[in-house]
Amino acid sequence: MSEHHDDLPAFCHPVSTKLLFGVFFGLIGLTVLTVATSALGTGLGMPPAFAFPLAMVIATMKAFLVCAFFMHMYWDKSFNVLAFLSSLLFVTLFIGMTMMDTGEYQPTIEAFDINNLANVEVSE
Template identity: 50%
Template sequence: MSTNIHAQADHGLSHVMSPKLLIGVLATLVLLTLVTVVTATQPIFNFGAYPNLIIAMVIATTKATLVCLFFMHLLYDRKFNLVIFMGSLLFVLLFVSVAMMDTGQYQGAIERRVDAQIEAQAK
C-alpha cells in the first residue's frame, strides 16, 4: 500500500498583479474607449475619414494589447507567447493596410459607376 507523504495544505490563491494596477489598466481602457467614441463621432482632422479611422484603429490596438498584457497575463508569461502576439499584430496591420490601400485605389471608380447607374435609371 502506498502512503501519501506530501502535505495537503492549501497553497492559497496568488495573483501576480496588484489590484491597484488592474484598476489603473481598467481606467485606462475606459478612457481610451471614450477617446474612440469621440474620434468616431467628431472629426478631429479635416483630411477625410481615413485619419479618424487610423486613429480609432491605433486606439483599438492599444486597448487589445493592454487586455492581453495585463488581464490575460501575457506580460508575465513566457516571452515566446509575447513574440507570437506581436507577430499576429504585425500580420493584422499588414492585412488592414493592404485592404485600405485597395479601398482607396478603387473607391472613386466605384462611386462614379454607381452615380452613372443612378443617372441612367433616372432618365
C-alpha cells in the same frame, strides 16, 4: 507590478487589484475618447482623414493594455509573446498580399458592368 508572495510557486504571478482596476479605467477612458472623437471630431476641426487612423491608434492602445496586463504578457515567457505577435505578422501578410491583388480583375468587372448596363438600357 505583480505582487510578491514568498509562498507562491515561481509561475504564479497574481496581478495586484490596483493595477487591474487602473487598466480597466484606462480602457474605459480610451473608449469614451474614441466615441467622443468620432462623434465630435470633425466638429472640433479635426480633418476627416484623421478619424480612421486616430480610432485605430486608440484601439491599439487598448489592445496593448489588455494584452500586457489582463493577459499577463508583461510577465509571460517571451516565447509565448513571440508566438502570439507572430500571428499579427501573418495577418499583415494576408491583408497586404490580398490588397496588392485587388486590381487584378477590375477590367473584367468593368467590361461586365458596361455590357450589363447596355442590356438594361436596351430592354427599357
